[in-house]
Amino acid sequence: MNASSPAKIFSTGIPTLDELFESLRWGESVVFHGGDWSEFVPFVQRLGAALEEGSSPGCSFCFGESELPRLQGLGPFQQRVVLTAKDLSSAEQQLSNLVSSEIRATYLFSDLGTALPDEGDIVSLFQYFAQRIAETESGAYVFLQKGSLSNASIARIVDASFLFLDIWTMDRRVLFQPIRAAGRYAAGLFMPYELSDGKVAPASELDTETYTGELEKKSREFLRLYTEKRHLENELQRKVFELSLINGLTTSLLSTMNLEEILYRILVGVTAKEGLGFNRAFLLLVNEKKGVLEGKMAIGPSSLEEAIRIWTELSDRHLTYHDLLAAFDSGWPEHDAHVNRLVRQISVPLEDRSHVLIDLLMQTQPEVIGPGGTRSHTGSWKILDLLGVVRSAAAPLVYRKRQLGLLMADNLISHKPISEDDLHILETFANYASAAIEHSRLYEEVRLRMKESERHIIELEAMQNRLMRSKRLSDLGELASKMAHELRTPLVSIGGFANGLLKRHSPESADYEELKIIVDEVRRLEAIIRNVLAYVSPGLPRTQSTDLRELSDKVLRLMQSVLETRHIQVSTQYFSALPRVSVDPEQIQLVVTAIINNAMESMPDGGRLTVAIHNGQGFVRLSIADTGAGIRKEDLQKVFDAFFTTKSLGSGLGLNIASQIIANHKGSIYAESQVGIGSTFFINFPVGHFEEEDREHDSHHR
């Protein structure tokens, strides 16, 4: 190599990083030899860190054979490899090691002719090498220094190779530069020389030194172009993935309205290597109820080891968005615990406009916070410190000028700088996230409204049913009332005439018994009608001074047989000094009967019925207690509603009529109950002014 070559040669030892960077530019080669290995390794590590941070240009290295295995995995460098094989198998071994490390390298096959005297060995080595390279994603530029290779062997090597290939000899007689890439000849990059028996273009003017230098230059040019091509390919692949990701997201939006799931899918897209390729993603949402911006969800590894493991698992396959989702679904959440803990620590009041996150939320464009950002954000270090990174990207989630939240992403592991491009794609994702969040919110709202409507419809239906039932019953009642009244008049005639006849017959006469039956049965019919009418429309009470004890005893006597058949024990507790009350005894009898009927129905297997009458402050209280099934608390208020019960018409109307009658008496009725223990109904009859009013009322008819 001569002085005009841009390659810098350090022959005396390890350079400092500053020295190195001064001479390094993208694609330049640095050759150094000599120096101490123990110094070299830390140097390479420092350099690797600088490369990861992005503060160093990329570079090529020339390493000797012995260093190679030790350098494997030390840094993500493009390696220039000098291969000096001693024999075929060691050459194969070396190549195998090199190629599997997946690097883009310049290979110099030096003096293979002397190491491998058999031309056939050289050819098969090369074929092996080409095959290995072809199996991987690696790129290679190969110098092959011809020793004693014949033109025929060179032709075979050229045929076997799809690589960038230079071959030359030291004796200037054979200079050979077929240039191939991916199986195709790419001519004209450098003058091709072929001095083979004077058949092809001569290059006699060119000395080996110059030629080698030129080749070196070309090799770098090739590598640069190749790298660029790979870069463009990656870019294209990324764009394609981004499109498929967006397509996947759109499909996701259509297939699910589950907010969590949509957000999760968006975060997967942000962090997928083939997607945006961020290491971690965080989502913060505005909580309008609490008035805060709060951390909602995050994905990303918590450590370098975890990241490497996960990506190694994923990166070797060509994954679609859905594969990624599936991969994340199966293995991700447990790794996410760390980042989710981090993000949930964030909760910032929306009024705190000076806070960096609220400031970012109010923007329309995504931004980088930390070094390299477009603006400096006061207090951003707190957030960055919490997240444990130097810089982070943040995109506001805005939908129709409404701030929904913040999508944040960083490169904790790779330290890759966040480019303008990254921000742009992040913005695209943020837009999708916004739409998804808004759609999901609207969907949820619609769902709630629909549910509410359904509830209203059900309520309306129930009300309609009740109305219809009430109408039906009122129609029925009206019919019953009409019928009862209509029946009364003929019954008066039948019973009246029979009674007249009866009076004219002596008890010993032949027709007396039969006439008596007619009279009694008519009286019975009339009693039934009276009861029916009382049920249907109780009317105003016809009050008279009544002893409730007598009334209660009368009802119990009338119901005695039915109570006995139902195995219900009856006991009474009457207060001895009770004032008489002004009530309509017929109506109150109905009330007591209705409550006892109700009590009997709650004790189908028998039980105990206790009727008690006590004297209270300004009222007399009659209570009827059973040991039945009891009434649920929520139903207790409803038992007096018309048609509340699902029982027969009679009892359903019974308690309602009872409460109506008691209300007409200006009294009160209520119930206490314990499910499984029993119910007690209380009726309070007022004592006092009611009696006077009553007398006044009565005087019209008496």
Next chain:
Amino acid sequence: MSTILIIDDEKNLLRLYENEFRLDGYSVITANSGSEALQKLKSSAVNLVILDIRMPELDGVETLKHIMELPSKPPIILNSAYTSYKDNFLTWAAAAYVVKSSDLTELKAKAKELLELQAQNY
């Protein structure tokens, strides 16, 4: 002998009441309608009126009003199959309200009571 005017659109009932009250020693006049009753009240002296409420054309309540306007103003017992008219204050002008029943005891007792009261007042 007291004269009772019985007004009802039901001929059978009229017959029953007429029989029963005659047997009890009263003089009985019957009318099939409110207007017929008002006619008869003009020509005859009546001590007590037993008046049905539900009748075609002139009903009991209307008839009651007319009777109360007469100078003689005999006491009236309203006699109806319905209890509901008791809530109608127009019926409160009647001396009594008895719901129709095959058992005539209550009706007869009221009639007797009112006629005795009337006799005392004279």
